[in-house]
Amino acid sequence: MGSTPLVSTVDQAAELLKRAGASGQQVHVVGSGSRGVPNPTDSMPLSTEALNRIVEHNPGDFTAVLEAGVPLADAQAAFAAEGQWLALDPPAGGTIGGLVATADSGPARHRYGGVRDLIIGITVVLSDGSVARAGGKVIKNVAGYDLAKLFAGSYGTLGLIADVAVRLHPLPLRTATLVGESTEPARIADAAYALARRPLEATCLDVSWAENTGRVLVRFGGHTAEERAHAAEPLLADLAHKSVVTDDDDLWAAQRARQRTPDGVVLKVSGRPTDIRTVLETARDTGATTVGRAALGLFWLAGPADADWVAKIREALAPRACSIVDGAGRLPDGVDIWPAPDAGALTVMRRVKARFDPARVFRPGTFVGGI
């Protein structure tokens, strides 16, 4: 196979995909390749690297239109110049397209929601070469079906994401984080509930477990961030080593980093806040590290690239869905990346795939239920 085809316009992508669709050539769209998603061996990479324009940034409207290949860091730098940001802080940098396709998220999801909540429009290219747009450029809009959400987290299996319109938020003036520790998962869980049930308007609320120590971290933003962090301290009465950190970027970078692994496997758990204790205990008992969004019930467990470990975690946390979001390629064949969804829902998902990608060229066989 020759070098990776680069497309620099939507029309080129359409032309190329139309040919791929007509001939049945499998395709996987690549941004920066930062997410390490395994692809079928016969599949042709298609790079969006050259689709890299910030098409619009409308500071007054707090919106932007970005082509798929724009590096997230570049977009954030442009927005920051106007005191704004796209409130997504995934562990991997990568491109906008990769971020949307994987619906990756970080600690800021607590306050701002995930990709699905911040994407307001999308342009996609399908395997028959058709270019379709859904949503728009305004933050409130119910005209037509919300295909942006359908494509967010579809892992490149429905079509190529060419560009997206997003909602932006003001960058907080100041931030401050209250941290507390304990070696007992139950105490961490109780402190996290106490915080989650209060109207603190925190920007992030995380728990973590590493090296036999659990932590709760709650971040505030705005004029009064530091005061509010101190005011929340009594809610962590049962925790040790409490502190309020104002220069807190590194703390949160470390939280995000726990969603990835250089040499192991990361399982993402779709859970509930009341699972915190079980998840932390499971991490402790299996020598894993974990980070979680306490009020959302989402957790990432990092452990060895070992099928037995994956099975053990899945068993301990059943019936919660545990998906492999990093390091899947390091596992032997036969380990399911995706747990099976509701059987009825899966039937509709298969029909969605069949309607959007009837030629089955976009990463066939790689998604849930062999889609």
Add this chain to the structure above:
Amino acid sequence: MEALISKFRDIVGPEWVFTHEHQLRTYESDGLLQYQALPAVAVLPGDGDQVRDVVAACAAANVPFVPRGAGSGLSGGALPIADGVLIVLSRLTRVLEVDLDNGRICVEPGVTNTNVSAAVGPNFFYPPDPSSQIVCSIGGNVAENSGGAHCFKYGFTTNYVTGLEVVLADGEVITLGGQEPDQPGYDLLGAFVGAEGTLGIATKVWLRVVPVPEATRTLVAFFDSTREAGEAVSRIVQAGVVPGAIEMMDAVTIVASEQMAHAGYPVGRGAALLVELDGSEQECEAQFDDVVGICRDCGSDDVRVSRDEAERQLFWKTRKAAFPAMGRMSPNYFVQDGVIPRTKLPEVLTEIEALATEYGLTVANVFHAGDGNLHPLVCYDGRVEGEAARAEELSGRILDACLSAGGSITGEHGVGVDKRKHMPKMFAEADLDAFQRLRCAFDPAGLANPGKVMPTPRLCGEVPGPYRQHPLEAAGLAERF
């Protein structure tokens, strides 16, 4: 149809199957009264199983159906098919589970929006708050992806629905999402919410609820013009403040609302801006003075801060009185629901004013200013020949102006039957085709609420069979670009 009706009687009991004209009249319109159609039958299932059986009976007979919640929608989304089947969900009013440890509630679709908040109060609440919240049902909110005054800060229905039990148009029952977020697979939940009942009927709804904010501060500022008020909105948002709500009323609306609510609003002023901040006590205090300052800087010499909850309620009553109040001022009106980028507010309002003059009609403007969602009320007298048609044409021109400004034809009311003719102005054929792909994946027979959303009826073709793959000259392709 007679055989189907008899089946319905077996499923739900004869007392819940309406076929007499006097019974069916109740259901001939939803909240948008200019469209009417009399169904042959209205069937009121009592639980999810009965919904499934009713839908399955329709599917077996290949008869389309229209789902209806409280019937308060403003786009004709629940308009019956003439002589067709209407499935009314208003008996499904049970709260199935409240789990505040996890910030969740599970309800049947007929539960009203207000009752969701009531079920999780006083410490939690459900943020999306359409003006009709006392009557409108959660099932309807899911269908329309309803917004409300507080959605600029808090988001829309779609940001709060974490799971649905859905009866597909073939009678199959599936679960999308659930109590836990981010379940594996396509986000069918995100696609279903806002699909206006064209993808199936939700019979259980899991919702996220959040803690009630610690503090709320509300003000109303009066300006000489909507332009000044619009400038204040922009500067508030640009200052990094995210108000819980930010609502604007123009001169005509102030007069109408004041007559009804008696809040002591100064008749004759050009615009009223209602700003509500909520959140932590400290942050609210810190930002409130900024907001007052911005309003004054932008030309307001009359800023009224609510002193207590009663006064706050009065401010809101006045805002929410806008629609009914216009009903007193004008025999008839059309409400539009266009959206524009917020910064285009002044120019679009100027254009609307010019259009109103051109058509010789009054247009009152009320809007969710934070997110640029306009609700122009085009007033007319239906007794004057041709005036309704002129008003409708003017409404269409207003939507054109919204689209030219980079906006949308609907922010929260939905497309329904009312705005489907405008869909091709906003979406190209390939876009509509992509919508149809989704619809066909859910409902290949096209039985769920047909004739809504899409501008023209479409049928689902067969899915092409598996492709016979043959090798592509990959190198050739690679060289192409």
